[in-house]
Amino acid sequence: MNRLICINASEISNRVALIESNRVVEIHIENAYFEQLQGNVYLGTVARVLPGLQAAFVDIGLERHAFLFVNEIASTQHIQELFIDEDVEKDIDQSESLVYPEISSSIEQLVHPGQQIMVQITREPFESKGARISTHVTLPGRYLVLMPTVNNIGISKRIDRIEERERLRQIAESIRPPGMGIIMRTAAENRSEGEFNGDFERLYRTWESIQAKIETMPAPALLHEDLDPVSRILRDYVEQAVDKILIDSESEYERCRQYFSTYAPEISDLLELYTSPVPLFKRYRIDEVLEDILRKTVWLPSGGYLVIEQTEALVAIDVNTGRFVGSQNLEDTVLRTNLEAAHEIGYQIRLRNLGGIIIIDFIDMDSADNRDKVLETLRHSFAGDRAGVQIYPFTQLGLVEITRKRLKKSLNRILLQSCPYCQGEGFIKHSKAVAYQMFNELESLLLEPGFRSIQVRIHPSFQPFVDLRYESICAMFSEKNREIMFIQDPTLHENHYTIVKS
Secondary structure, eight states: OOOEEEEEEOSEEEOOOEETEEEEEEEEEEOOOOOOOOOOOEEEEEHHHETTTEEEEEEEESSOEEEEEGOOOGGGOOOOOOOOOOOHHHHHHHGGGGOOOOSSSSSSHHTTTTTTEEEEEEEEEEEEEEEEESSOOEEOOOOOEEEETTOOOOETOOOEEEEEEEHHHHHHHHOTTTEEEEOOGGGGGGGOOOHHHHHHHHHHHHHHHHHHHHHHHSSEEEEEEOOOOOHHHHHHGGGGGEEEEEOOOOHHHHHHHHHHHHHHHHHTTTEEEOOOSSSSHHTTHHHHHHHHTTTTEEOOSSSEEEEEEEEEEEEEEEEEEEEEEEEEOOHHHHHHHHHHHHHHHHHHHHTTOOOEEEHHHHEOOOOOHHHHEEEEHHHHHTTTOOOOOEOOOOOOTSEEEEEEEOSSSHHHHHHOOOOOOTTTSSSOOOOOHHHHHHHHHHHHHTTOOSSSSEEEEGGGGGGHHHHHHHHHHHHHHHHHTEEEEEEEEETTTTTEEEEOOO
């Protein structure tokens, strides 16, 4: 499978696209309005302790206070879940996962209002929710991840050779300081001990810098900022046999070349400055994919389609036969549509970076064998996804439930804003309903004294409904010796009208 990374860098934003087998599979965007915060380390102040939730709000200097659960407080060494960068989390060997005893202390025993603590963002702020944080800090490098607060070793589960795993374990044991932990990433396979030493020394210096800042900086303060999107993606993805990395900015190209020529020469060798007059994202049709992402409807090859709806609580995906009517029988028609949908859904979820709870409403199938085929196709569609994905069997209602780790905003949340007309509801009032509202207001005005005429400015979409009641409204005003005039104004919002009395 050939892989290409395209980087469009400018003063406004950095956009990175990963292309596999000539198909865009991931897009990462960061600009001045949507700075990525995951992985950043802060010195924060506990603002409020919530015993009922066994959690605390921590002020780290962002718009909203960050949220800290009791089982994410590493200082107690009672950590039940390890939060790190998506690909690193998946790299952890599940058979040798980092296990800690269950939390026995309550949140009030661990933190108190006004206390200063060091935390790391593990999940970006989402909708009305603040960032999710942990006092457990992880520092990912090219070949390993340093865990200063964990006394353990992990090996990537993608490294399956027993002798290589043992070699890496011995190296990790030899270089880690007492009381600290190391995870050997997938990229560590077959690397020399010298390469690990260099990677570890950089990460350890970063940790020492963080510790030094704690002593001198008042909270809230940013202690460590993770790599920029370009460097982070190059660090995490080149291990997957990337063939070429195209960068359309000369300054960004030089920056990446200098940085990686020192820390990862194999990445530096793949860099290439894109100089064609055709914009990079247009040349590889990435801009077209970005436009498609904004649409809820995704058409399938046979003529069926998906409808993808993202809410704050979950993502709902509906499968429909659409224009596809089949050629044999209903079950075959439904199976083909569902198989196409299952193949596309994994791609769309990864491309759009959808996370959390995902519910899929496939078309009902009578055959248990056909349902199994659809589930198997769905699982296969997530094969290249680096995020943690869990797929559950069909429910009694014929739904499939998926959970996908949500650490970043989806592309929809980055590229779209709430509609000023509908305030994010997705609908506006029907012109008929607004016209009836207007008529009721006009009838109420007839009871008011002190004016002789009324001028009503309406959107043209109101006119058919005004025509239906025009004569009766005019007659009502004539009985009161008053006049009324309707004027079309296409500049008005379809749900708005203005009434001027004189």
